[in-house]
Structure formats: C-alpha cells, structure tokens
Amino acid sequence: MRTSDHTHCRIACLPGNEPLTRALAESLGCEVVELEHRRFPDGESYVRLHGDLSDTSLALVATLDRPDDKIPALLFAADLARDIGVRRIGLVAPYLSYMRQDQRFKPGEALTSKTFARWLSVHFDWLATVDPHLHRYASLDEIYSLDSEVVQAAPALTDWISNQVADPVVIGPDAESEQWVKAVAEPENLPWRVITKTRHGDRDVTMHLPDLSGLETHTPVLVDDIISSGGTVAEATRLLVSAGFKAPVVVAVHGLFGDRSRELLRHAGVSRVVCTNSVNAPESDIGLSTLLAPAIARMTGLSDH
Amino acid sequence: MRTSDHTHCRIACLPGNEPLTRALAESLGCEVVELEHRRFPDGESYVRLHGDLSDTSLALVATLDRPDDKIPALLFAADLARDIGVRRIGLVAPYLSYMRQDQRFKPGEALTSKTFARWLSVHFDWLATVDPHLHRYASLDEIYSLDSEVVQAAPALTDWISNQVADPVVIGPDAESEQWVKAVAEPENLPWRVITKTRHGDRDVTMHLPDLSGLETHTPVLVDDIISSGGTVAEATRLLVSAGFKAPVVVAVHGLFGDRSRELLRHAGVSRVVCTNSVNAPESDIGLSTLLAPAIARMTGLSDH
Numbered sequence: 106m107r108t109s110d111h112t113h114c115r116i117a118c119l120p121g122n123e124p125l126t127r128a129l130a131e132s133l134g135c136e137v138v139e140l141e142h143r144r145f146p147d148g149e150s151y152v153r154l155h156g157d158l159s160d161t162s163l164a165l166v167a168t169l170d171r172p173d174d175k176i177p178a179l180l181f182a183a184d185l186a187r188d189i190g191v192r193r194i195g196l197v198a199p200y201l202s203y204m205r206q207d208q209r210f211k212p213g214e215a216l217t218s219k220t221f222a223r224w225l226s227v228h229f230d231w232l233a234t235v236d237p238h239l240h241r242y243a244s245l246d247e248i249y250s251l252d253s254e255v256v257q258a259a260p261a262l263t264d265w266i267s268n269q270v271a272d273p274v275v276i277g278p279d280a281e282s283e284q285w286v287k288a289v290a291e292p293e294n295l296p297w298r299v300i301t302k303t304r305h306g307d308r309d310v311t312m313h314l315p316d317l318s319g320l321e322t323h324t325p326v327l328v329d330d331i332i333s334s335g336g337t338v339a340e341a342t343r344l345l346v347s348a349g350f351k352a353p354v355v356v357a358v359h360g361l362f363g364d365r366s367r368e369l370l371r372h373a374g375v376s377r378v379v380c381t382n383s384v385n386a387p388e389s390d391i392g393l394s395t396l397l398a399p400a401i402a403r404m405t406g407l408s409d410h
Numbered sequence: 411m412r413t414s415d416h417t418h419c420r421i422a423c424l425p426g427n428e429p430l431t432r433a434l435a436e437s438l439g440c441e442v443v444e445l446e447h448r449r450f451p452d453g454e455s456y457v458r459l460h461g462d463l464s465d466t467s468l469a470l471v472a473t474l475d476r477p478d479d480k481i482p483a484l485l486f487a488a489d490l491a492r493d494i495g496v497r498r499i500g501l502v503a504p505y506l507s508y509m510r511q512d513q514r515f516k517p518g519e520a521l522t523s524k525t526f527a528r529w530l531s532v533h534f535d536w537l538a539t540v541d542p543h544l545h546r547y548a549s550l551d552e553i554y555s556l557d558s559e560v561v562q563a564a565p566a567l568t569d570w571i572s573n574q575v576a577d578p579v580v581i582g583p584d585a586e587s588e589q590w591v592k593a594v595a596e597p598e599n600l601p602w603r604v605i606t607k608t609r610h611g612d613r614d615v616t617m618h619l620p621d622l623s624g625l626e627t628h629t630p631v632l633v634d635d636i637i638s639s640g641g642t643v644a645e646a647t648r649l650l651v652s653a654g655f656k657a658p659v660v661v662a663v664h665g666l667f668g669d670r671s672r673e674l675l676r677h678a679g680v681s682r683v684v685c686t687n688s689v690n691a692p693e694s695d696i697g698l699s700t701l702l703a704p705a706i707a708r709m710t711g712l713s714d715h
Contacts, residue, residue, distance in 0.1 A: 145510070145638070145668075146638045146639040146666075146668025146669065147475065147476065147507075147636075147638045147666040147668055148475065148476035148477065148478065148666075148668075149478070149507055149508060149510070149511075149522070150478055150520075150522065151511070151519075151520075151522075152519070152520035152522065153516065153518045153519045153520065154518045154520075155518055158518075170452065170453065171452065171453035172453065172454060172482070173453065173454070173455055173478070173479050173480075173482045173483065174478050174479040176478075176481065176482050177477070177478045177481050177526075178478065180525070180529075181520045181522050182520065184520070184525040184528075185518070185519075185520040185525075188520075188521070189517075189518060202452075202454055203454060205454070206454075206456070211458065213458045213459045213461070213463075213490070213494060214456075214458045214490075215455075215456075215457035215458065215459075215486045215487065215489070215490040215493075216490075216493070217454070217455065217456075217457065217486050220485070220486055220489040220490075221482075221486075223489075224485075331452075333450070333451045333452045334451040361451075361452040361453075363450075363451025363452055363453075364451065366451070
C-alpha cells in the first residue's frame with residue numbers, strides 16, 4: 106500500500122540512537138526531526154518534538170537494552186506525536202526488550218512480555234525490530250497487536266565472518282542457537298556445529314563438543330543471538346580452548362553485556378567479540394541500517410513491498 | 411461503602427518503601443505481602459507477587475520521586491495483580507510524579523502530566539497521594555480517571571514546627587506557596603508571611619521581604635511543597651539572612667533534592683531542612699502514616715467514610 110503523496114516520512118530518535126537514525130534517514134530519504142529529551146532536576150523526563158509534524162508518518166528509533174529508564178520517555182514521545190497530529194507512528198527498536206519472560210515459571214510472576222507488548226501496541230501503529238528473542242512465542246503477533254516487521258541479522262553476520270575470519274567453523278553454544286548458526290553459516294557454505302548439553306540437575310549441566318574432526322585448524326566462531334551474562338558463551342569457549350582449538354571469536358546479534366560479562370569472556374579465552382549495532386557498545390561493528398531500511402520503508406508506506 | 415467480608419485487604423510495596431508500608435499495615439490491620447522486584451543481568455525487571463491474592467483488595471505503596479526507572483516495575487506489578495485475580499488495586503504514592511508539565515509552554519512539548527495520569531488510571535482502580543502539585547489543574551480528576559484521595563500534610567508540618575521551633579514565623583518563598591503556609595500556620599495561630607516577586611524579564615526576578623516588624627527575633631520557617639533544585643528557598647534564605655534574621659529552618663512536604671540542592675541550601679545559610687517521609691531522604695523526619703491510613707481505609711473499603 107502506497108500512502109498518498111502528502112504523507113511525509115519523518116524519523117526521530119531517543120538520545121543514543123543518532124548514528125543509526127542518520128544512516129536510516131539517508132537510506133530512506135527521510136527528514137530527521139529532533140526529539141528533545143532531557144531531565145528536570147527531580148529526574149522527570151522533558152520531551153519535545155520539534156517542527157510541524159501534522160499529517161506525517163513518524164518513525165521513532167529507540168533501542169531497548171536496559172529498558173526501564175527509557176520506557177517512559179519513549180511512550181511520552183509516542184503519545185505526544187499522536188497528540189500533535191502525526192498520522193502513523195512507528196517504533197524502530199533494533200533490540201526489543203521484554204521478550205524473555207514468556208511463561209510464568211513460578212506462581213505470581215509477572216508476564217512482562219505480554220504487558221510490555223500491550224504498552225507498545227497501544228502507543229504505536231507499527232514496530233520494526235531485529236531478531237527478537239522468540240522462544241515460546243512463534244511470532245510477535247502472539248502478544249503484539251500492531252503491524253510488525255522482523256529483520257534477520259544473519260546476512261550481516263555472514264558477511265562479517267566471511268570477510269574477517271580465515272577458515273571459520275561456526276559453532277552454536279547450545280541447541281537454542283541452532284537457528285542462528287544455520288542461517289549464518291549456510292549461505293556461504295561455512296562449516297557449522299552445535300554444542301549439546303546434558304542436564305544432571307537444576308544447576309548441573311555438562312556441555313559436549315560436537316564432532317569437529319577435520320576442522321581442528323579452523324577458527325571457532327561462536328554465534329548467538331544475545332550476550333547478556335556471557336555465561337554460556339564463556340563456558341563454550343573454555344571447552345573449545347581446553348580441547349586445543351584456537352581462541353574463539355564470538356559473534357552475536359545483540360550485545361547487552363551485563364556486569365562482568367566482558368571480563369568473563371576475556372578470562373575464558375575469547376579472542377574477539379563482535380555484535381551488530383542493535384545496541385550501542387564498543388563491540389558494535391556490524392551495521393544494520395541496510396537491512397532495517399527496507400522494513401521501515403514498508404511500514405511507513407514508502408514502499409509497495 | 412463497606413466491601414463484603416470475604417474481600418481481604420493486602421498491602422505491598424516497591425523496594426525502598428518498606429518502613430512506611432509496615433507502618434500503614436499496622437494502622438490498617440492489613441497483611442503485608444511480598445512484591446519481589448529484581449533486575450536481570452540485562453537490566454530488565456523481574457516482578458513477582460507472593461501468596462494467594464485472588465479476590466483481595468491490594469494497595470501498592472510506591473513513592474514516585476526520580477520516577478522513570480520505577481514506572482515499568484510499578485505498572486508490571488499492577489497488571490500482574492489484575493492477572494492473578496486481585497479484585498481492587500490501588501496505588502499509594504506519597505509523592506506523585508509528573509504533575510508539573512501541565513501546559514504546553516512551547517509547541518511540541520509533551521503533556522506528561524496527562525499521559526502519566528492515563529497510564530496510572532488504566533492500571534489502577536484508585537490512588538492515594540499527599541499534596542500533589544496542583545497548579546493549573548484544580549483537582550486530580552481533571553486528568554485522572556480513577557478514584558483518588560488527596561491527603562494534606564499540613565497538620566504534620568504544623569505539629570513539627572510547633573514542637574521543634576521556638577517563636578517561629580512561617581514564611582512562604584513565593585505567592586504559589588501561600589496555600590501551604592496558611593494551612594500550616596493558622597491552626598496553631600503561628601504568624602505567617604509570604605515573599606513577593608517582581609519580574610523584570612524572563613530570568614530577572616527580584617524577591618521582596620514582607621513586613622516582618624515585631625517578628626525580628628523569631629525564627630523564620632520557610633515552608634514549601636517541593637524542594638527540587640532548592641533555588642527558590644535558597645534565594646529566600648539569603649534575603650532573610652542579609653536582612654539580619656536568624657538562619658531559617660526549611661520545612662517542605664516533598665524533599666526531592668536535585669543535584670547540588672543540599673549544597674545550595676547550606677551555602678545560603680539554612681540552619682536545618684526537614685521534610686515528610688513522602689520521599690526517602692535523610693531529612694524525612696515527619697511521618698505520614700497516621701494521615702495516610704484513613705485515606706487508604708476509605709479506598710480499600712475498610713472504612714465507611
């Protein structure tokens with residue numbers, strides 16, 4: 106669906122998302138408008154959208170790592186946009202938070218994934234994100250009631266590995282990562298394997314290396330969707346190093362890097378950690394704007410596809 | 411309206427509100443239930459309500475200074491409570507945030523007071539708070555669509571001043587503070603005055619002391635609703651000190667204490683700063699539980715009045 110000629114596309118961002126926003130604006134031919142966000146002395150948010158936005162289509166770029174302190178400003182901005190006449194409001198969240206509490210594991214636990222999905226669905230018309238952590242939900246539509254576009258980062262990871270690592274063997278640190286590993290390795294016919302786990306009790310898990318015969322001289326590239334505590338990837342690294350492999354490279358979509366995760370990875374023997382720029386981190390060397398721009402174009406009505 | 415006998419009252423709080431919550435539970439004869447709130451390594455909130463709460467009336471205590479980081483957990487808890495069968499959910503927010511942006515001073519500014527009021531109104535059935543900063547709104551009902559109870563802290567401030575300050579003269583630092591000053595001074599027939607301002611330009615304001623003849627040996631007690639940057643009270647202090655008065659005592663309802671506000675007050679020559687425990691601060695010496703409990707009793711249906 107192409108929108109009428111008089112609907113103009115605008116793009117704005119929460120502080121911290123400027124580089125990606127400028128890159129997206131250039132790809133899309135959208136004008137960047139200023140979303141001013143500052144704090145009053147008492148810690149409350151002040152939010153202002155600059156310029157005449159009535160009858161426009163607005164994309165707000167806000168990645169949602171360490172989300173709680175960002176959520177009020179984000180929802181204030183969306184409500185403000187509606188209030189001043191924006192016709193269609195979208196959220197570009199390269200990292201989408203609150204996907205992990207997707208089941209009540211113990212009685213009385215909050216299903217934050219559902220509640221958060223409802224907040225975003227009330228405030229936005231559409232959402233574009235990169236590889237959301239879909240585990241028990243088959244798609245975002247199970248909990249989100251807005252138009253959504255899911256972008257897969259795999260092509261960008263494949264490019265990076267092919268260009269930067271000589272003789273890679275792509276390895277998933279657990280069964281859950283198989284989907285990413287396969288999508289990253291197969292387009293360039295890179296060899297890939299997945300580490301398996303045996304569970305002996307609630308907290309007692311043993312990792313087992315897959316058969317890597319013939320790949321002993323290759324560089325192990327551990328691929329996962331999220332680095333948070335870093336525990337799983339660190340354990341996989343120790344296993345590979347103690348089996349005589351080269352120091353692994355870690356490639357992840359979303360680098361959240363919880364406290365002490367970098368130290369943990371370094372001590373385990375990782376040679377390098379690289380992530381996409383879905384989250385702003387020193388490791389965010391893999392750009393996503395080329396993959397995100399077409400999805401945003403579809404959502405804002407700039408493209409027919 | 412008295413609720414039926416099988417509706418039980420429970421009280422819970424966000425971390426940091428435990429002392430007031432215990433005091434309220436004792437006054438009300440309510441059982442305290444645990445609201446567990448912690449952070450995952452990636453900064454997301456984990457929220458859990460302990461115990462069987464189906465068919466109960468639940469009061470959540472959460473003061474809302476420096477609110478942004480607290481808002482997601484608060485709304486997650488409310489949504490969770492509804493989800494697990496709580497019949498009536500209330501918020502006890504001794505300090506209610508986002509009352510100050512009550513007008514669009516410049517084009518494109520977010521009316522955060524309205525948006526925030528809608529969030530609370532969607533998630534809670536009732537709200538009890540202390541002296542909300544009503545400036546352009548006549549009452550909470552202009553923006554809130556839930557049952558609300560506004561508690562006035564003045565009686566507690568009057569008690570404190572009468573007991574702790576010899577020969578006080580209660581002084582408001584600006585015209586806006588007259589309502590608090592009058593309510594605090596009149597019940598004990600304390601002398602009171604209000605400082606006036608002459609505005610010469612956008613940022614050029616002169617303060618004028620009122621007629622204080624006959625009160626030269628009294629101790630000035632500056633009374634205001636909120637201490638945030640501390641600027642107004644500091645300026646009033648300098649004026650009083652340079653006119654030869656004793657070092658003023660500052661008594662406020664809500665002590666938000668923005669960066670450098672304490673230093674500013676000390677340098678201006680304040681002898682002591684005291685606030686209610688609506689916000690947790692070293693200065694929070696004036697307890698509110700006795701004033702808040704009856705309001706909560708009315709809202710939970712524990713009282714007929």
